[in-house]
Every structure is written in structure tokens, then in C-alpha cells.
Amino acid sequence: MPRMCQICEKTSVMESARKKLMSKYNPTPKKRKRPNLQKAFVPKDTKRKNFKPYAGQKVIACTKCIKTLGKEDN
Numbered sequence: 001m002p003r004m005c006q007i008c009e010k011t012s013v014m015e016s017a018r019k020k021l022m023s024k025y026n027p028t029p030k031k032r033k034r035p036n037l038q039k040a041f042v043p044k045d046t047k048r049k050n051f052k053p054y055a056g057q058k059v060i061a062c063t064k065c066i067k068t069l070g071k072e073d074n
Contacts, residue, residue, distance in 0.1 A: 003034060005062040007050055010035045035062045040069060 004011045016030045037060050044056040051069060061069070 003037070005035060005037060005065055006054065006059045007061050007065045010062050010064075037062055038066060040066045042069065 012032050012034045014030050015033050017028050018025045019028055039058055040061045041058050042051050042054045046052060046055055
């Protein structure tokens, strides 16, 4: 399964932090943040331009795109 949203092309990001201990910064290990990808069906009658190439198909999309897909087209 790809680790990228097919609609907005969101991918993973490296994250790091620094902790302040005893007046010095202590480096912490880097972590990889991945998007919340899920399978979703794009209806054929969608009016949004981002979803038109995938109309009538199942796609792997991030939850932000799935939320946008559920909203009414105005």
C-alpha cells in the first residue's frame, strides 16, 4: 500500500524535538509522522476538480481529503 494520498499527494514527514534539561538541550530521536490513509470511494457525480480524475473509483486518501469529499458541492 503506498504511503501517499492519491488526491493531495500528502506524504510522511520527519519530526524532531529538543528537550531542555539542566540548562542544556538534549537531542531526542527523530520520528516519522505518517498521514492517516484510508480507502474511500469517489462518487461519479463529483464537482470538485481535485476528485474528478478519480470519479467512480476507490482511492487511498488522507482523512482530510475524505472529509472534503463528504461535503456538499456549492
